Amino acid sequence: MLGIDTFERPIYAGNVVATVQSTDTTKVLTVRTTAFDAVTKQGASAPIEQLPPVADFGKSCFVSHAMAKSERPELTSANVVIAGGRGLGSAENFALLNPLADKLNAALGASRAAVDAGYAPNDWQVGQTGKIVAPQLYMAFGISGAIQHLAGMKDSTVIVAVNKDPDAPIFSVADYGLVGDLFEVIPQLIEKL
Numbered sequence: 001m002l003g004i005d006t007f008e009r010p011i012y013a014g015n016v017v018a019t020v021q022s023t024d025t026t027k028v029l030t031v032r033t034t035a036f037d038a039v040t041k042q043g044a045s046a047p048i049e050q051l052p053p054v055a056d057f058g059k060s061c062f063v064s065h066a067m068a069k070s071e072r073p074e075l076t077s078a079n080v081v082i083a084g085g086r087g088l089g090s091a092e093n094f095a096l097l098n099p100l101a102d103k104l105n106a107a108l109g110a111s112r113a114a115v116d117a118g119y120a121p122n123d124w125q126v127g128q129t130g131k132i133v134a135p136q137l138y139m140a141f142g143i144s145g146a147i148q149h150l151a152g153m154k155d156s157t158v159i160v161a162v163n164k165d166p167d168a169p170i171f172s173v174a175d176y177g178l179v180g181d182l183f184e185v186i187p188q189l190i191e192k193l
């Protein structure tokens with residue numbers, strides 16, 4: 001937010017940030033929570049207003065509220081995200097990330113290719129058509145770094161990438177990159193932690 005009616009908004013899969021102004025009286029906004037530091041109590045003086053419920057038009061009804069249950073932190077607000085891609089090769093191999101996530105109290109994420117291949121559930125998908133995350137630490141294993149994936153994680157504070165291909169695009173956004181076989185690296189990391 002740059003003013004009372006002026007905002008920054010990512011477009012083109014996060015490659016361009018547009019500054020937009022809305023003069024509408026009612027503004028409907030979505031906010032990337034992890035992209036902002038927590039607000040200090042000082043100065044947070046927005047008024048809280050009670051609004052009467054809108055009349056029911058009888059055209060829809062509440063059926064149920066379904067929410068994925070997990071022992072792990074929620075993906076979009078986790079401090080650490082461990083993500084896997086097609087390089088993991090199977091759902092069984094994807095489970096190799098569990099002990100690492102346990103050690104770091106991390107949420108698990110996945111590329112779309114990993115989700116499409118059935119290695120990981122749909123709600124773990126990070127990217128343009130998945131969830132947008134910006135944790136303190138994002139670790140990507142066997143993820144090539146397609147632009148649509150980067151759109152969902154490139155604002156993470158520290159990005160670590162492990163990929164056996166030295167030319168993988170994920171290394172262009174990584175703070176720490178390790179060219180290696182994830183099946184060797186993951187057990188070593190778990191042992192060190």
Ligand SMILES: Cc1cc2nc3c(=O)[nH]c(=O)nc-3n(C[C@H](O)[C@H](O)[C@H](O)COP(=O)(O)OP(=O)(O)OC[C@H]3O[C@@H](n4cnc5c(N)ncnc54)[C@H](O)[C@@H]3O)c2cc1C
Pocket residue numbers: 084085086087088110111112113114125126127128129130131141142143144145146147148149152162163164165168180181182183
């Ligand atoms: C409209 C649209 C929207 C999309 N939205 C999304 C989205 O939201 N999120 C998303 O992720 N993608 C999205 N995609 C798909 C995206 O373009 C890529 O296809 C996808 O991100 C690739 O996933 P990946 O990196 O896991 O797989 P791949 O591109 O197949 O990469 C696998 C990587 O693993 C590495 N690897 C293989 N074996 C090993 C090993 N043993 N050790 C180490 N590294 C290894 C390889 O070198 C390779 O770099 C979208 C595409 C389109 C067209």
